[in-house]
Amino acid sequence: MTMKKTILLVEDNSDDELLTIRALKKNHLVNDIIVVRDGAEALDYLLGKNTDDKLKNPLPTLIILDLKLPKIDGLEVLKRIRNEEHTKLIPVVVLTSSKEQQDVIASYGFGANSFIRKPVDFNKFVEVASSIGVYWLAMNEFPKNNEENNEFK
Amino acid sequence: MKSVNDWINANVITLLFVVFLLILFSKPQYSQTEVPNPVVFGSDSNFPPYEFLDENGKPAGFNIDLMKAIADEMEFKVEFKLGSWADIKNEFENKETIHVSDMFYSAERDMKFDYAIPHEVTYDKIFIHKGNREIFSISDLANKNVAVYASSTLEEYLITNYPKINLISVPSEQDALILLSEGNCDAAIVSDIIQNEGISKLKNNNLIVIGRPLFPREFSFVVKKGNNRLLKLINVGMVRLKENGKFNELHKNWFTTQKESWISNNLVLIISILVGIVILFVIINISLRALVRRKTKELEFANSRLKLISNVKAARIDKYSAQEQIAELLNYIKDTFKVNACIVRIIEGKELKLWGSVGIKKKNLIESFAINEGVGGKIISTKKAIRIKNIIKEKSHADSAKFYPNLYEFVSYAGAPLFIEDKIIGIIGIYSEKIEYEFSEIDLEHLQIVANQIAISIENSTLFEQNTKQKELLIEHIASRQKAEETLKASEEKFKLAFHTSPDSININRLEDGIFVEINDGFTSITGYNREDVIGKSSLEINIWENAEDRAKLVAGLKTHGIYPNLEVKFRMKDGRIITGLMSSSIISLNNVLHILSITRNITEIKKAQNELRISEIRFRTAFENSAVGMCLTGTDGQFLQVNAKMCQILGYYAPELLSLTFQQITHPDDISVSSDFIIGLLKNQNESINFEKRYLKKNGDIILAEVSSSLLSDKNNNQLYFITHLIDITERKRVEEEIRNLNEELELRVIERTAQLEATNKELESFSYSISHDLRAPLRSIDGFSQAILEDYYDLLDTQGKNFLNRIRSSAQMMARLIDDMLKLSRVTRSSINFAKVNLSEIAESIKNELQVQDIDRKIQFIIAPNMIDIADPNLIRAAIYNILENAWKFTSKKNESKIEFGKIDSNGKSSYFISDNGAGFNMKYSNKLFSPFQRLHQQNEFAGTGIGLATVQRIIHRHYGKVWAEGNVDSGATFYFTLNSQSEV
Structure with missing residues (x-):
């Protein structure tokens, strides 16, 4: 069974969005990258604006989350998705510019699976993106999502 | 005789009273005894003149007449039974046939019989042969044969008191004299009542009286014990007879006229003989009449002399009427000897002192002269009576003249010594104005007899008085002495104990040289010297005085005043220490040697303590006065008792002003109740001391704040005395403290403010660096990333220089990223x-x-x-x-x-x-x-x-x-x- 693996990229900076997608794509690891540009959009996408919209969007295999976001910041987003039953198991990799200790601690505290700083050197950035893709999309095993469970039913 | 009657009269009232009491309180059986009828009076048949059988065999005598008179007076019948005294006495004692008798008084008899009022007092006299030179007094009678009246009180008395005398009991006193007269014994003792009677009946009077009269005895009627009714009758009768004069009349009959009758009896005998002679020789010798006349005169003379002797003998001179009686007696002597004056002198010490005189003017009499002077001296030295025919002649001897300066009016003199036993107690002298009157040897002999009688009388009266007096004195003396001895002994014990146990030093030293005679344990414990160290040594010798002058001072003081109290002296102890002693000394006499008794207390410590106390007091007073804090003593009522200078300064008052105030008066009104609460706490012993702050009002009205510490002082008995209070003016300190507190508060505020500012700055800095780490890096990543993208995507369109430029852009961007990282690190280190x-x-x-x-x-x-x-x-x-x-x-x-x-x-x-x-x-x-x-x-x-x-x-x-x-x-x-x-x- 071929599974469509999607990444939800939550990134407000268009440069970073472009560079991240470029780095991920360089490794040919990603089938589908859904980009949302702030925390509110991310939550809308994942949780829906109301309960009815809940399951409109397919859930991503991996969420790459920036912390510094307009409207609702990354940590709040992380907290909310970890509180929702159907999103709490989705791996979240925090990819951000800073490596301030307070951010690192808070991210893990709210249930982030990884914390990675974006290197300035683009070559290194590509290496990082490649590593994330290899690790989370190719090597890591996920619990089977609800849809699949439903299908089998 | 008068004195006897006086004595009897004097005692009648007392005796009556005693009798009355006896009647009143005697037991009924006694008072109910009946008076026998007739009353039988039994007594001696040979005791003249009291009782005897007359020539007709009838009872006669004074006691017989007296009893008869009593019986008449009291109207009872009396019968007489006279016989041998021993038999009669036995019968009287043991049978009821005799009811009344008469006896001399003795304590022993008094237990058997009841005595009536005594009606006679008699003495006994010792008779010896003339010429006997062995016996002079009763003490010489030891181992001699002495005749006495059997069963008499005298016999009892002699047996008890002179057991060495060999007594020969005879049936009557008369027999005693006869026995002696006939030479069958060495001496006889008979009562003076009998002696005249007895001597006159002797065949030849070869007896003389020696020694002093013995054993005065009361002669009374007696009844058997308990025969009160009869006793009362006799006593009442006796008193009545004395009152109505019959007693005296009877007495006179028997003791005065009796003798006259005896003399007249003799006279009758002589006359009858003379008449016979006259009848026989009337014609032959008419001149015999003259002889008879002369003999008669001689007899009269002898009679008068005998009367004199008898009277002198009978006289008993007692103290109270001595002068009167002496005068009477001497007058009698003067008249009898037919002289003009009579003088009696008594030896007192070395002098012959006038005792009595008649017929000479008082102013002409020398009160006393030496016993070795003049005729008196002669009489005393020779122990013999002397007669001087003509004193004037004697006076003419130059050396004798001075002895008779006042006797110019007299010519003849006779004198005799007054003997008591063989001791001369004085002299008697008789003086005649008649020229050439010569005293005869008989005169001298009579004078000597009279002298002896006077001597006895004098001695008797003196002795009698002295005796009773001395006896009383002796008893009193013995009693007081016993008591004194007991007291002395008790007090001696007490003082001995006190002496030895006293913690003070007590020592006795001789006054003269300071030799230690006695010390007590206190002395040893204080000085360290024990008895062996000091006894027999002088105080100067053992060097106990630090200053020897102190002893001189003590001795001088003692000699002036006898005691020296509280002398403060320094003494040197055995170990050399010097102590201060407080010594009180007194002179005492031990075995007639003057000593010093000293009691010394060691007051060294007291002195030291006093001195220390004084220094300490000065120190504390100085401390009090000069204290840098205010100090005061306050009574429990708050009254200031003492304040120091600082206190005055703090409160702005002068000391006298403060002392008239209470602390309440200068306390700020709002603080009075608080102060009072603290004070009450102290007074209730809740706190030992209190510390609190309060406000005072100064004199000028300023308010000061003071820190007060108070404590309550109590004495040993827990009586609360006063508060001692320390006071510090903390007004200024409080102000400064307040200032500091304000400053601190301000500072704190500023610190809080600054901290807040700093915190804000820190926060700002933090968010700043946060922003830097996020936001400054993002563009660098874009620069680097897109430069790389250009290099990758447009590699072929770029020449070498273009590629180089893009690489430079990239490395600068990366450098800047490193710079940002390092700067963030640095700031993180700080923050x-x-x-x-x-x-x-x-x-x-x-x-x-x-x-x-x-x-x-x-x-x-x-x-x-x-x-x-x-x-x-x-x-x-x-x-x-x-x-x-x-x-x-x-x-x-x-x-x-x-x-x-x-x-x-x-x-x-x-x-x-x-x-x-x-x-x-x-x-x-x-x-x-x-x-x-x-x-x-x-x-x-x-x-x-x-x-x-x-x-x-x-x-x-x-x-x-x-x-x-x-x-x-x-x-x-x-x-x-x-x-x-x-x-x-x-x-």
Whole structure:
């Protein structure tokens, strides 16, 4: 069974969005990258604006989350998705510019699976993106999502 | 005789009263005894003149007549039964046939019989033969045969008191005299009542009386014990007879006229003989009449002399009427001897003192003269009576003249010594004015007899009085002496005990030389001298006086006043110590030698204590007065009792003003109740002392705040005396404290303000650096990323220079990213809170080495890390610091073939310094001051890459550990970085 693996990229900076997608794509690891540009959009996408919209969007295999976001910041987003039953198991990799200790601690505290700083050197950035893709999309095993469970039913 | 009657009269009233009492209280059976009818009076048949059988065999005598008179007076019948006294007495005692008798009084008889009022007092006299030169007094009668009346009180008396006399009991007193007269015994003792009667009946009077009259006895009627009725009758009768004069009449009949009748009897006999002779020879010798006449005269003369002797003998002179009686007696002598004057003198000491005189004017009499002078002296020295025919002739002898200066009116003199036994007690002299009157030998003999009688009378009266008086005195004396002795003994015991147990020193020394006679234990315990040390030695000898003059002073004082109280003296003890003693001394006489009795108390300690007390008092007074704090004594009512100068100064009052106030009056009104509560707490003993602050009103009205400490002083018996209070004016201090408090509050406020500002700044800085780390990096990433994208996507369109430019852009962007990272690190070092803990620097260095090694596996570096360098530090920060230095060393040794990095510790001056040395590029010491400034680099970027922030970070970290960091180095010969950590002291 071929599974469509999607990444939800939550990134407000268009440069970073472009560079991240470029780095991920360089490794040919990603089938589908859904980009949302702030925390509110991310939550809308994942949780829906109301309960009815809940399951409109397919859930991503991996969420790459920036912390510094307009409207609702990354940590709040992380907290909310970890509180929702159907999103709490989705791996979240925090990819951000800073490596301030307070951010690192808070991210893990709210249930982030990884914390990675974006290197300035683009070559290194590509290496990082490649590593994330290899690790989370190719090597890591996920619990089977609800849809699949439903299908089998 | 008069005196006897007086005595009897004097006692009648008393006796009547006694009798009355006896009647009143005697037992009924006695009072009911009947008076027998007739009353039988039994007595001696041969005891004239009291009772005897007359020539007709009828009872006669004074007692017979007296009893008859009593019987008539009291109207009872009386019968008489006279016989041998021993028989009669026996019958009277044991049978009821005789009811009344008469007896001399004796204590022994008084137990058997009841005596009526005595009606006669008699004496006994010792009779001896004339010419007997062995017996002079009763004491000479021992082992002699002496005749006495059988069963008489005399016999009883002699047996008891003179047991050595061989008594011959005879049936009557008359028989005693006869027995003696006939030479059948050595002496006879008979009563004076019988003697005249008895002597006159003797065939030849060859007897004389010697010695003093013995054994005065009361002669009374007696009844048997209990025969009260009869006794009363006799007593009442006797008193009545005395009152109506019949007693005296009877007495006179028997004791005066009886003798006259005896004499007249003789006269009749003589006359009848003479008549016979006249009838026979009337014619023959008419001249015999003249002889008869002369004989008659002689007889009359003898008779008168006998009367005189009898009267003198009968006279008993007692103290109270002595002068009167003497005068009477001497007058009688004067008349009988037919002289003009009579003088009696008594020896008193060495003088002959006038005792009595008649017929001479008082002014002509010498009161006394020496016993060896004149005729008196002659009489006394010769012990013989003398007669002087003509005194005037004697006077003419020059040496004698002075002895008779007052006797000019007399011519003849006769004198005799007054003998008592063989001792002369005085002289009697008779004087005649008649010229050439010559006293005869008979006169002298009579005078001597009279003298003897007078002597006895004088002696008797004196003795009688003295005797009773002395007896009383003696009894009194013995009693008082016994009592005194007992008291003395008790007090002696007491004083002995007191003497020996007294803790004070008591010593007795001779006044004269200070020799110790007695000391007590107190003396020993105080001075250290024991008895052996001092007894027999003088106080000066043992050197006990510190100043010998003190003894002189004591002795002088004692001689003047007898006592010397409270003399304060310094004494030297046996061990040489000097003590102060308070000595009280007195002179006492022991065995007639004057001594000093001294009692000394050791007052050294007291003196010392007094002195110390005085000094201490001065000290405390000075302390009180000069105290820098206010002090006062206050009564329990709050009244000031004493205040010091500071107190006055604080309160602005003069001392006298304060002393008239109470503390309440100067306390701020709002603080009075608080003060009172504290005071009450003290008075109830709830607190020992109190400390509180209160306000006072000064005299000028200012209010001061004072700190008050008070405590209550009580005496030994817990009586509360007064408060002692310390007072400090803390007005100024309080003001300053208030100021400081305000300042502190202000400061605190400012600190809070500043802290808030700082916190705000910190927050700002934090968000600033947060922004930097996020936002400054993003554009750099874009620059670098898109430059790379251009290089990748448009590689063919770019020439070499274009590619080079893009690479330069990229490296600048990356450099800037590093700069941002380092700057953030530096700021984090400053901002982050620090947490000291024990860290192992060696382990930290080890881990950094491994980290560095991993980055460049190919490099060969000799890493030397000293083991177990343990210190106190913040683990993260110290790691960052060591990392920076080691990284530098790593970097600057990168061009060496053989790199060497060493991390160790050196100790100098007791302080530890850590060092990290390398053999790398080193640096020029000229620029060493720039090493630790941020952004300062000593190497070009292409030589050794770096931001110039690492060492600045190191310095900041070390400073946060209160340490120092410095570096030594030379170009191309390596560098050494030193640092110290002082955070240990901050933990």
